[in-house]
Structures are given as C-alpha cells and as structure tokens.
Amino acid sequence: MKKLVAVIAGAAVVAGSALAANGQQIFQSKGCAGCHNPTVDTVGPSLKKIAQAYAGHKDELIKFLKGQGKPKVDPAKFAIMMPQLNATKALPQDQLEALADFILSHK
Ligand code: HEC
Numbered sequence: 001m002k003k004l005v006a007v008i009a010g011a012a013v014v015a016g017s018a019l020a021a022n023g024q025q026i027f028q029s030k031g032c033a034g035c036h037n038p039t040v041d042t043v044g045p046s047l048k049k050i051a052q053a054y055a056g057h058k059d060e061l062i063k064f065l066k067g068q069g070k071p072k073v074d075p076a077k078f079a080i081m082m083p084q085l086n087a088t089k090a091l092p093q094d095q096l097e098a099l100a101d102f103i104l105s106h107k
Pocket residue numbers: 027030031032033034035036043044045050064065070071072073074075076077078079080081084085087088099103
C-alpha cells in the first residue's frame with residue numbers, strides 16, 4: 001500500500017493537471033464551491049488566498065483536510081469550516097492529494 005501511495009504521488013508530478021481536474025470534481029461534489037470562490041472571498045476565503053497560504057506546503061494542506069491541522073487562513077471563522085472537514089477527513093490519500101492539487105493550482 002505504501003508503494004501504491006508512492007506511485008500515485010509520483011504520478012501526481014507527471015499528471016498534476018489530470019489530478020487537479022479530479023480534485024475539482026471532489027471540490028464541487030462535496031459542496032466546497034458553495035463557500036469558496038476561485039478569486040473572491042465569500043463565506044470562506046478565496047481559493048487563491050488559500051493556495052497562497054499553503055504554497056509549497058501541500059503536506060500541511062492535506063493535514064488540515066484530514067482534520068489534523070490548525071487553520072491559518074482565517075482562524076476566526078474556523079467554526080464555520082470545521083464541520084466541513086467531515087466531508088474530507090475520511091477521503092483516501094489519492095483523493096486528498098487531488099483535492100490539494102486543485103486548491104493549490106489557484107495561486
Ligand atoms: C459553509 C461554508 C464552507 C464550506 C461549505 C466549506 N468551507 Fe472551507 N472555509 C470556510 C471558512 C469560513 C473558512 C475560513 C476559516 C479557516 O481558515 O479555517 C474556510 C477555510 C478553508 C480552508 C483554509 C484552512 C486554513 O488553514 O485556514 C481550506 C483549505 C478549506 N476551507 C477547504 C474547504 C473544502 C475542501 C471544502 C469542501 C469539503 C470546504 N472548505 C467547504 C467555509 C466553508
């Protein structure tokens with residue numbers, strides 16, 4: 001299984017954009033788009049702002065999506081975001097990677 005994850009992570013470097021497209025599907029099907037616009041802050045911060053905060057720290061972003069990280073974009077509003085993590089924390093690693101790639105593609 002570890003090997004499989006490594007293969008998927010390796011493939012992500014090559015096929016990053018394909019994974020990001022899959023991440024977009026997850027983002028939309030989980031209702032994230034209702035609060036996160038690509039460029040404008042709405043209920044939640046824009047994807048651009050999130051991508052900038054996590055640039056070069058995909059591992060930390062995945063940790064946050066697993067419900068194990070601390071909010072750093074807009075901690076005062078974390079009470080709104082916290083229940084949303086129920087939709088992401090049980091996702092398999094490859095889907096978390098795809099979702100993180102999609103979010104990070106907005107910087
Ligand atoms: C009901 C509105 C709402 C929905 C739906 C929502 N979010 Fe959020 N999100 C917020 C708010 C408000 C914040 C700002 C608080 C914070 O920074 O944690 C936020 C922050 C974030 C952050 C930044 C975390 C940080 O370090 O501060 C990420 C990443 C994120 N959301 C991802 C998602 C994903 C993925 C989904 C779909 C599963 C989602 N959000 C659904 C409102 C929402």
